[in-house]
Amino acid sequence: MDMDPGIREDLMHELKDAFVDIRTETCIAGVSEEGATLRHRNQDYFFPCDTVVLAIGTKAENALYGALKSDVDVDVVGDAYQARKALEASTEGFYQGLHA
Numbered sequence: 495m496d497m498d499p500g501i502r503e504d505l506m507h508e509l510k511d512a513f514v515d516i517r518t519e520t521c522i523a524g525v526s527e528e529g530a531t532l533r534h535r536n537q538d539y540f541f542p543c544d545t546v547v548l549a550i551g552t553k554a555e556n557a558l559y560g561a562l563k564s565d566v567d568v569d570v571v572g573d574a575y576q577a578r579k580a581l582e583a584s585t586e587g588f589y590q591g592l593h594a
């Protein structure tokens with residue numbers, strides 16, 4: 495949803511041209527050998543399939559920061575602080591470098 499609008503528009507066209515079945519307000523509630531259970535507005539239904547690929551977002555991983563911070567002067571920037579975009583990560587890295 496927070497994608498660059500120009501790229502998003504192109505991507506939506508590509509998905510439409512490829513007949514990709516897009517289901518909004520839907521989450522995956524379970525997986526079995528036969529397929530996936532999908533949940534839409536508290537209603538579960540079964541979707542038969544062979545393969546399930548999860549690409550469901552990002553979150554910060556900074557266990558190393560936690561392990562180091564009591565021993566050395568260390569700061570955390572970029573996706574390790576909060577998963578966002580390359581511009582935030584490089585800006586924070588730039589300013590952190592300036593003030594080091």
Ligand SMILES: Cc1cc2nc3c(=O)[nH]c(=O)nc-3n(C[C@H](O)[C@H](O)[C@H](O)COP(=O)(O)OP(=O)(O)OC[C@H]3O[C@@H](n4cnc5c(N)ncnc54)[C@H](O)[C@@H]3O)c2cc1C
Nearest residue numbers: 552558571572573574575577578579580581582583584587
């Ligand atoms: C599929 C995908 C598409 C994306 N598309 C866009 C986009 O179109 N535009 C955009 O602006 N952003 C996009 N992003 C987000 C962008 O990639 C990140 O915000 C950005 O790369 C974060 O930069 P970073 O330097 O904080 O972390 P990273 O780029 O993840 O760099 C961290 C580096 O640290 C290394 N590392 C990890 N642990 C250790 C360790 N213990 N020792 C040594 N090295 C270690 C990793 O291997 C990695 O190379 C996308 C992200 C993904 C996953």
